[in-house]
Amino acid sequence: MRLATYLFICVDLSLALFEAPALxxxxxxxxxxxxxxxxxxxxxxLVHFAKVTAQMVFWKDTKNICxxxxxxxxxxxxxxxxxxxxxxxxxxxxxxxxxxxxLINFPExxxxxxxxxxxxxxxxxxxxxxxxxxxxxxxxxxxxxxYVLVTTANNPDVMMPAYNFNWWYSLYFITYxxxxxxxxxxVFLAVVYNNYRKHLKNEIRKLAYLKRHxxxxxxxxxxxxxxxxxVVKEATWKQLAKAVAPDISSSHLELLLRISDEGQQGFxxxxxxxxxxxxxxxxxxxxxxxxxxxxAWVPRVYQCSLSxxxxxxxxxxxxxxxxxxxxxxxxxxxxxxxxxxxISYAEWLFLALYIVEILLKLYTYEPRAxxxxxxxxNWFDTLIIIAALVATVANATVQSARKYNSRQxxxxxxxxxxxxxxxxxxxxxxxxxxVTTLINIGPTMLTFGGLVFVVYYAFAVIGMEMFHxxxxxxxxxxxxxxxxxxxxxxxxxSAFARDRYCKNNFNDLASSFVVLMxxxxxxxxxxxxxxxxxxVTHQAAKLYFILFHIVVVILIVNIFIxxxxxxxxxxxxxxxxxxxxxxxxxxxxxxxxxQEEDVEDWKLIRNTGARDxxxxxxxxxxxxxxxxxxxxxxxxxxYRTVDALLQRMxxxxxxxxxxxxxxxxxxxxxxxxxxxxxxxxxxxA
Numbered sequence: 286m287r288l289a290t291y292l293f294i295c296v297d298l299s300l301a302l303f304e305a306p307a308l309x310x311x312x313x314x315x316x317x318x319x320x321x322x323x324x325x326x327x328x329x330x331l332v333h334f335a336k337v338t339a340q341m342v343f344w345k346d347t348k349n350i351c352x353x354x355x356x357x358x359x360x361x362x363x364x365x366x367x368x369x370x371x372x373x374x375x376x377x378x379x380x381x382x383x384x385x386x387x388l389i390n391f392p393e394x395x396x397x398x399x400x401x402x403x404x405x406x407x408x409x410x411x412x413x414x415x416x417x418x419x420x421x422x423x424x425x426x427x428x429x430x431x432y433v434l435v436t437t438a439n440n441p442d443v444m445m446p447a448y449n450f451n452w453w454y455s456l457y458f459i460t461y462x463x464x465x466x467x468x469x470x471x472v473f474l475a476v477v478y479n480n481y482r483k484h485l486k487n488e489i490r491k492l493a494y495l496k497r498h499x500x501x502x503x504x505x506x507x508x509x510x511x512x513x514x515x516v517v518k519e520a521t522w523k524q525l526a527k528a529v530a531p532d533i534s535s536s537h538l539e540l541l542l543r544i545s546d547e548g549q550q551g552f553x554x555x556x557x558x559x560x561x562x563x564x565x566x567x568x569x570x571x572x573x574x575x576x577x578x579x580x581a582w583v584p585r586v587y588q589c590s591l592s593x594x595x596x597x598x599x600x601x602x603x604x605x606x607x608x609x610x611x612x613x614x615x616x617x618x619x620x621x622x623x624x625x626x627x628i629s630y631a632e633w634l635f636l637a638l639y640i641v642e643i644l645l646k647l648y649t650y651e652p653r654a655x656x657x658x659x660x661x662x663n664w665f666d667t668l669i670i671i672a673a674l675v676a677t678v679a680n681a682t683v684q685s686a687r688k689y690n691s692r693q694x695x696x697x698x699x700x701x702x703x704x705x706x707x708x709x710x711x712x713x714x715x716x717x718x719x720v721t722t723l724i725n726i727g728p729t730m731l732t733f734g735g736l737v738f739v740v741y742y743a744f745a746v747i748g749m750e751m752f753h754x755x756x757x758x759x760x761x762x763x764x765x766x767x768x769x770x771x772x773x774x775x776x777x778x779s780a781f782a783r784d785r786y787c788k789n790n791f792n793d794l795a796s797s798f799v800v801l802m803x804x805x806x807x808x809x810x811x812x813x814x815x816x817x818x819x820x821v822t823h824q825a826a827k828l829y830f831i832l833f834h835i836v837v838v839i840l841i842v843n844i845f846i847x848x849x850x851x852x853x854x855x856x857x858x859x860x861x862x863x864x865x866x867x868x869x870x871x872x873x874x875x876x877x878x879x880q881e882e883d884v885e886d887w888k889l890i891r892n893t894g895a896r897d898x899x900x901x902x903x904x905x906x907x908x909x910x911x912x913x914x915x916x917x918x919x920x921x922x923x924y925r926t927v928d929a930l931l932q933r934m935x936x937x938x939x940x941x942x943x944x945x946x947x948x949x950x951x952x953x954x955x956x957x958x959x960x961x962x963x964x965x966x967x968x969x970a
Contacts, residue, residue, distance in 0.1 A: 290330050294388050297323040301381060301746055301794045306753040308793035313370055317363055324356050327387055331356075348390040355386045382746045385739035412446045420446045429815070429827045434458070435465045436834070439812045473839065478847035485851075494946065500559045508555075516552040522561075530565050537569055577651050599649040608642055611635065619703065636677060639670045669704050726849065733845055740841065744833050745797035751829065752791040755821040759787065773821045781817030789814060804830060805837055 300320055303311040331352055335343050343349055362380040369376045412420040421427050433439045440462070447454035507525065508515040517525075519542065526538055541564050543549070545557040579587045586592060598604055615635045621628050643666065647655060655663050757772030759765060770776045771787035791797045803810040815830040 286330065286333065289326065293323045293326040297384050297387060298742060301384075301742070301749075304378065304381070306749050306792050308795050313367065317367060320359070320363065324359060327352065328356060351386060352390050355380075355383050359383065377750055379750075382743045384746075385742050388735070388739055412450055414446055426824065429824075429831065430812075431461065432831055432834075433812045434461065435470070436807050436811060436838070437462070437466060438807050438809055470839075474843050474846060477840070477843040478850060481844060481847040482851065496562060497559060500562060504555055504558050509552075511552055514554065516554050517558050519546060519551045519553070522546075522553045522558070526561065526565065529561075533565075540569065541565070575651050575654065579648070595645070596649045599645050608638075611638055616703070632677065636670070636674055639666075640674070643667055643670060733841070733848075736841060737837065740836055741798055741801050744801055744829075744836075745791070745794055748791040748797050748800070748829065749794070751826065752818055752822065754792065755818065756787060756790040756792075758790065758792075771817075775820045776817060779817060779820055780813055781820070784813070786813065786817060789817075801833065801837075804833055807834070807838060 296319060300316050302308045304313075304316050331349065334349070359380045362378060366376055366378050414420050421430070430439065430443050434443055440458075441448070444455060444458040447457075503525075504515075504517065507517045507521050509518060510516075522545065523538060523542065526533065526541065541561075542553075544564065545553045545560070547557070577587065618628055618631050618635070646663075654660075656667075657663075755773060756776070757767070759768035759772070768787075770782050771790075776782040788796070789800050789803065791800065800814065804814060811830060811834060815827045818830075819826045
């Protein structure tokens with residue numbers, strides 16, 4: 286159902302490519318039929334959602350009402366537009382701008398919708414410009430120029446006529462920039478960030494209480510009475526865990542049972558049962574110890590005192606630091622004149638040192654683990670060194686054979702040398718946090734991309750209705766007089782025509798998206814583009830560009846900055862959760878634990894052949910057979926998604942004994958509910 290919903294949403298949104306003004310024109314009947322089919326699919330999805338949702342909850346949800354209203358008005362608009370077209374009367378398909386409503390209001394698009402809902406903040410006459418145009422004579426023009434000044438895109442151009450006339454006029458513009466650009470915009474960012482965090486807390490609080498509510502319902506269904514308390518039998522608990530996570534290995538399942546049934550009494554009490562969802566969400570990696578091949582082939586040589594000394598040196602942190610220093614020295618040599626014989630010979634020395642480093646690591650660490658699936662930097666180092674060696678040898682061969690340097694090969698060698706500097710960046714802790722945060726925000730970038738697409742689409746459709754055909758693009762080799770004014774005499778002598786911005790138009794959806802992207806970057810695009818389209822229509826058209834800038838650049842970009850700030854705070858401050866700590870403690874108690882830093886020594890890899898290994902032993906400690914070499918560890922924290930980290934951070938503020946309000950109250954949470962009903966949230970806020 287989710288896939289089908291997204292498919293019809295994509296089809297509905299893509300219709301703008303085929304409707305006039307079209308990039309790929311199709312008859313109105315074809316696009317109208319496709320839209321009717323999409324609306325029918327949306328209606329069916331809404332009916333299906335109503336069937337599985339409580340009637341009271343369904344009709345109180347404004348998203349459902351919004352979808353129904355949009356479907357109805359779109360059908361009315363289709364009928365009216367089609368009827369007028371039948372009599373050759375052109376009208377405006379105004380409901381096309383409402384199509385993104387389906388993307389942000391269906392349950393499948395909760396993340397995109399959440400970005401939209403929480404973003405609302407509480408929130409000299411007679412002079413002429415250098416081109417001879419009147420300066421600050423029209424109130425609309427003044428308001429537009431001052432708004433653009435907030436972005437600094439027209440600074441100092443907008444100030445220069447007044448500044449040239451009198452020095453004191455500069456104080457007006459300086460004061461304006463300080464108040465609006467630096468103070469007001471900073472306060473606006475703070476307001477957006479505060480609302481972002483408040484909304485996020487409320488969403489996570491709702492999800493946390495909902496999860497506990499469902500887990501309590503599950504416990505009430507499965508519970509049996511043992512003595513004076515209600516519990517879930519071990520066999521039932523295992524059956525449930527297997528049903529929820531069918532791919533879980535028996536050894537992993539047994540480990541989680543040992544955590545839930547601390548006294549090994551054959552049942553799980555209510556408190557531990559409610560943690561099952563969290564236990565299953567924490568990735569526990571099964572690893573298998575492997576010996577180095579040299580240890581099996583020549584054990585005496587590999588275990589001799591000299592060999593062990595070499596291995597200790599390679600594993601020591603100082604070995605990494607030493608090679609970081611070598612890379613930095615190499616970077617200095619890269620900047621020097623490589624035609625000098627000393628510099629040329631030094632490069633061979635650096636290559637030799639890098640090759641020795643790789644060989645020593647392969648001697649110390651198990652090769653299959655060293656080149657494992659997730660050992661990106663090991664692959665990166667090795668491939669860079671091999672490529673640099675091949676390129677350097679090729680360059681030396683060309684020099685000796687033809688008595689000249691191959692510029693292309695020299696450029697490749699230079700690039701490969703510089704790429705080694707990335708290794709130094711990763712070895713520094715502070716840089717690693719930055720890289721980790723960038724990796725974490727990757728999935729969420731898609732969410733913000735969806736939000737930007739929704740806004741772009743709506744503004745593109747509106748822009749096509751307002752500005753279609755007003756500006757035309759001509760081939761650069763065209764000799765037509767209209768090419769100099771972009772097909773519109775109103776642009777004669779304007780900066781828009783002079784700078785040949787004719788291709789920046791709203792004649793189709795693709796061109797509209799390009800224009801909106803240029804406006805997002807701001808720079809000088811905002812005053813120049815807005816000025817051009819205002820000349821061919823009306824000065825009021827500038828309001829369209831101001832509105833786009835407010836929504837995208839000021840609002841959405843500030844939301845994204847707020848998200849980045851929260852991601853960095855989480856990356857720096859968040860430690861292990863209570864559940865993770867309990868799992869690690871039990872792993873160590875059972876004697877089957879391995880630390881993450883040991884895994885980073887490249888001696889351990891994910892075990893794929895021991896999925897069905899089980900805890901065994903007659904002494905009751907449930908240890909894994911030592912002969913199997915099977916160990917556990919919590920999966921690395923480096924690549925968690927920001928969504929998961931934020932959820933855990935805010936969820937930890939709710940006491941474990943707090944079962945929350947009723948289901949009806951949970952579903953009707955509002956942002957204002959956070960503080961009065963939950964002191965923990967009030968204190969943290």
